[in-house]
Amino acid sequence: MSRPEVVVHRDGDLLAAATAARLVTRLVDAQAARGSASLVLTGGRTGTAVLEQLRAAPARDAVDWSRVDLYWGDERFLPAGHEDRNETQARAALLDHVPVDPDRVHAMEPSDGRFGDDPDAAADAYADVLAAASRPEDHGSVPSFDVCLLGVGEEGHTASIFPGSPAVYERDRSVVAVRNCPKPPPTRVSLTLPALRQATEVWLMTTGGAKAAAVAMALTGAGEVQLPAAGALGKRRTLWLLDSTAAAKVPELFTPPLA
Numbered sequence: 001m002s003r004p005e006v007v008v009h010r011d012g013d014l015l016a017a018a019t020a021a022r023l024v025t026r027l028v029d030a031q032a033a034r035g036s037a038s039l040v041l042t043g044g045r046t047g048t049a050v051l052e053q054l055r056a057a058p059a060r061d062a063v064d065w066s067r068v069d070l071y072w073g074d075e076r077f078l079p080a081g082h083e084d085r086n087e088t089q090a091r092a093a094l095l096d097h098v099p100v101d102p103d104r105v106h107a108m109e110p111s112d113g114r115f116g117d118d119p120d121a122a123a124d125a126y127a128d129v130l131a132a133a134s135r136p137e138d139h140g141s142v143p144s145f146d147v148c149l150l151g152v153g154e155e156g157h158t159a160s161i162f163p164g165s166p167a168v169y170e171r172d173r174s175v176v177a178v179r180n181c182p183k184p185p186p187t188r189v190s191l192t193l194p195a196l197r198q199a200t201e202v203w204l205m206t207t208g209g210a211k212a213a214a215v216a217m218a219l220t221g222a223g224e225v226q227l228p229a230a231g232a233l234g235k236r237r238t239l240w241l242l243d244s245t246a247a248a249k250v251p252e253l254f255t256p257p258l259a
């Protein structure tokens with residue numbers, strides 16, 4: 001696993017624009033090397049702002065969107081098209097505006113989908129999607145995603161893995177149903193920490209002073225049960241992409257000059 005690196009941008013707009021540019025480069029490189037790229041999307045304000053910046057960036061056309069496999073790190077378990085679903089927000093921010101291949105957009109099941117109101121069945125079905133996409137070189141049932149985008153909650157959750165919740169202890173399954181979440185909606189589906197750790201690169205992105213304590217704790221040795229974001233590590237790279245207010249409590253040792 002990689003050691004976390006920190007990049008601090010002056011403000012949230014700059015963070016979103018710079019992360020969008022970084023993503024274009026990473027996806028183009030992956031496609032040049034392998035013919036396709038895989039990307040895990042996140043919900044939340046910062047993740048959505050990055051997708052909006054990507055939509056607005058002319059360089060987005062350097063990516064062959066028809067050869068990008070898209071997944072989600074977590075989903076709010078709500079009816080299809082609900083405005084609070086991470087899928088709905090990602091489609092509005094980017095996916096409806098670029099020529100993705102619908103067969104390569106791997107959304108999690110909604111609460112009115114094939115399995116009805118059963119988040120465990122939705123989680124199992126998504127685990128099957130991941131297993132079907134993994135190759136022998138992935139050494140398991142989760143693909144080595146090129147980039148896994150994640151947000152960070154004020155209390156340190158990432159994807160829908162909340163501090164001290166059953167999901168944070170999960171070691172065997174790649175996807176779980178999550179109930180009684182402290183942040184609405186209460187029912188969600190989430191990749192687990194072992195699944196997130198299959199990504200080649202994990203990018204944790206967050207902004208705002210309300211996140212400063214969680215960010216500092218995650219970077220200075222907090223355990224993943226207390227602070228799940230601390231357990232999200234990429235195989236080759238773990239990047240914390242922050243604005244200056246989210247980075248305010250991170251010891252100087254971790255923070256290079258403003259980017």
Ligand SMILES: O=C1O[C@H](COP(=O)(O)O)[C@@H](O)[C@H](O)[C@H]1O
Nearest residue numbers: 042043044045046151152153159
């Ligand atoms: O509910 C969620 O929140 C987190 C963080 O969101 P933010 O708005 O504080 O950036 C996000 O990572 C997760 O995907 C989402 O379901």
